[in-house]
Amino acid sequence: MSSARKPKLAVWKFASCDGCQLSLLDCEDELLDLAGAVSIANFLEASSAVQPGPYDLSLVEGSITTSHDAERIHKVRRQSKYLVTIGACATAGGIQALRNFADVNDFIAAVYASPQYISTLATSTPISAHVKVDYELRGCPIDKGQLIEVIAAFLAGRKPAVAAHSVCIECKQRGTPCVMVQGTPCLGPVTHAGCGALCPSYRRGCYGCFGPMETPNTAALAREWQALGAISRDIQRAFRTFNAAAEPFRKESTAHGDQDHPG
Amino acid sequence: MGTNVTIARDGLQALIEALRADGREVIGPTVREGAIIYDAIRDIADLPAGWTDRQEAGRYGLEQRADGALFGYTVGPHAWKQFLFPARETLWTMRRTGDGAEVTDGATPASRHAFIGVRSCELHAIAIQDKVFVSGPYPDTNYRARRADAFIVAVNCGQAGNTCFCVSMRTGPKVEGGFDLSLTELLDDTRHDFLIAIGSEAGAAIMQHVPHRPATAADLSAADSAVARAAAGIGRHLQTEGLKQALQAAPEHRRWDEVAARCLTCGNCTMVCPTCFCTTVRDHTDLAGNTARRVREWDSCFTLDFSYIHGGSVRHAPRARYRQWLTHKLANWIDQFGTSGCVGCGRCITWCPVGIDITEEAAAIANAPAAAREAHHEGA
Ligand code: SF4
Ligand code: SF4
Ligand code: SF4
Ligand code: SF4
Numbered sequence: 001m002s003s004a005r006k007p008k009l010a011v012w013k014f015a016s017c018d019g020c021q022l023s024l025l026d027c028e029d030e031l032l033d034l035a036g037a038v039s040i041a042n043f044l045e046a047s048s049a050v051q052p053g054p055y056d057l058s059l060v061e062g063s064i065t066t067s068h069d070a071e072r073i074h075k076v077r078r079q080s081k082y083l084v085t086i087g088a089c090a091t092a093g094g095i096q097a098l099r100n101f102a103d104v105n106d107f108i109a110a111v112y113a114s115p116q117y118i119s120t121l122a123t124s125t126p127i128s129a130h131v132k133v134d135y136e137l138r139g140c141p142i143d144k145g146q147l148i149e150v151i152a153a154f155l156a157g158r159k160p161a162v163a164a165h166s167v168c169i170e171c172k173q174r175g176t177p178c179v180m181v182q183g184t185p186c187l188g189p190v191t192h193a194g195c196g197a198l199c200p201s202y203r204r205g206c207y208g209c210f211g212p213m214e215t216p217n218t219a220a221l222a223r224e225w226q227a228l229g230a231i232s233r234d235i236q237r238a239f240r241t242f243n244a245a246a247e248p249f250r251k252e253s254t255a256h257g258d259q260d261h262p263g
Numbered sequence: 264m265g266t267n268v269t270i271a272r273d274g275l276q277a278l279i280e281a282l283r284a285d286g287r288e289v290i291g292p293t294v295r296e297g298a299i300i301y302d303a304i305r306d307i308a309d310l311p312a313g314w315t316d317r318q319e320a321g322r323y324g325l326e327q328r329a330d331g332a333l334f335g336y337t338v339g340p341h342a343w344k345q346f347l348f349p350a351r352e353t354l355w356t357m358r359r360t361g362d363g364a365e366v367t368d369g370a371t372p373a374s375r376h377a378f379i380g381v382r383s384c385e386l387h388a389i390a391i392q393d394k395v396f397v398s399g400p401y402p403d404t405n406y407r408a409r410r411a412d413a414f415i416v417a418v419n420c421g422q423a424g425n426t427c428f429c430v431s432m433r434t435g436p437k438v439e440g441g442f443d444l445s446l447t448e449l450l451d452d453t454r455h456d457f458l459i460a461i462g463s464e465a466g467a468a469i470m471q472h473v474p475h476r477p478a479t480a481a482d483l484s485a486a487d488s489a490v491a492r493a494a495a496g497i498g499r500h501l502q503t504e505g506l507k508q509a510l511q512a513a514p515e516h517r518r519w520d521e522v523a524a525r526c527l528t529c530g531n532c533t534m535v536c537p538t539c540f541c542t543t544v545r546d547h548t549d550l551a552g553n554t555a556r557r558v559r560e561w562d563s564c565f566t567l568d569f570s571y572i573h574g575g576s577v578r579h580a581p582r583a584r585y586r587q588w589l590t591h592k593l594a595n596w597i598d599q600f601g602t603s604g605c606v607g608c609g610r611c612i613t614w615c616p617v618g619i620d621i622t623e624e625a626a627a628i629a630n631a632p633a634a635a636r637e638a639h640h641e642g643a
Binding site for chain 2: 030034037148149156158165166172173175176178182183186188190203217220
């Protein structure tokens, strides 16, 4: 492996908080191995030295919220042999996709002193709405172990061992007694695995950071949340977080609203 | 063997100590995260004294008992399979060497276990997994090693849970065999003792370190009535006669669609089931490309990957996945292994987040075969 040309890695940022890119820097134990296996050609969080493309592997963080970015992502795609989105923003539009449910001009007027300087799109959309994506890694933020797995799989030319089933399977594998059965509403049954069922291990319901699992039955879960005392607004809010625009979550959230909010 | 003796509450402490002195890790019921789970215990004080559980379809909670019973509850979210058949296990690791590769076996069988508080349904579940893993031409050597090393202290149920149906499955509540020692808790205003049945040489050997006295006729009859009380209080029933044929004859029953509308395909039922044995194998390589690892993990017939063959998943529709689970457990298992795959422990009912009840679903299909013709045939 060491005799061959090292694959060039690029990391790109669109509308996002940088948390997913930072997961890469957070891979302390693996960072040396990573630097040995790839040439980090473009990663502004880590170094301002940029090598020109093309790149063998591009990791893309963030969603598309401006017309400038909508063009820039095509340039990234053209320079990338293999493009992987990292995190909920790049994969589903992120928390900023809440604008998709409202009028973005209202937000702009409320937030900025001089709204005329703001140029933005009406929606926040995932990278896959604009260009072909080779692999989507979920999570808000991504799990660094999964990120290393995806990069290692890319280097070995194999499929990443990343499961698309529910968080519940991870929850049971680690032996956590189910919080939902004990009365706390949990999004684990409709949420994509990846975090290792972190929140239930702290006695909290899952927040759905990894977005919809492979075959999410959100309607059946919402009925059970109601049986546990959740009102319509709670359910809408639960589905409208980091993956609000992921289709199954979007659809379920629009089936619930403010109608029954108490007093 | 077959001898009965009686020990006092303190005798149980002596038993735990004797098992530890024998070099075993003692695993037993203990309260954690709002449930009675199985974990390492060092002392009788780690047992759930004075606790009981309240179980319904999709609901579980602990309650304080009026007495100080140590085993006054039924099975919780954990099963002994997590110790005999761990959820994740490295099968082997391969490392690049100068001119080749070197393979090391992954799993070294963990410490020698003693399991305290194994219920009758669970003994039957262990026997079923023994058949799956150990009999046949390709035994699972790690399972076999852990199983051979395990010392089993069974306990007779003195009460049944609301989701239990061992009586229907003829797997309980009375412990019949497959243990080194079995306990029956004898508790009233005047005493807190345990009747012990010795089931093996190893059991007899350990009892030499535990103060005991011969069991009296009164002890034996108190133990009998405790088990009778559990059998009488059993929460659920399943008519097993004709069930296999009825299920196998109804692949297109409308009920599969109805249950699929409720089912989350989350896999919880299979994870908690003490007989479910399905796994997936994942290969991992490191960044440097010098090490490869093959890891085996619990998998479930509710995941799409589980039935993925070239081009897609064979059981794409949720109805096909629920049907696989139920018909495998209650019908096809009999063709495959000679017994039902269900021991009636009720875990899949309690720990299903939406409370889908296997006894209800099976009965609906077996009792109304005519509905089969009304089913629509969408999806496999
Ligand atoms: S706590 Fe949540 S994630 Fe865990 S098994 Fe229950 S529903 Fe699933
Ligand atoms: S199913 Fe039977 S043996 Fe198992 S815990 Fe319930 S009563 Fe006890
Ligand atoms: S199918 Fe359900 S009741 Fe039967 S053994 Fe499995 S978990 Fe227990
Ligand atoms: S039956 Fe219940 S526990 Fe099993 S997959 Fe369906 S919803 Fe999950």
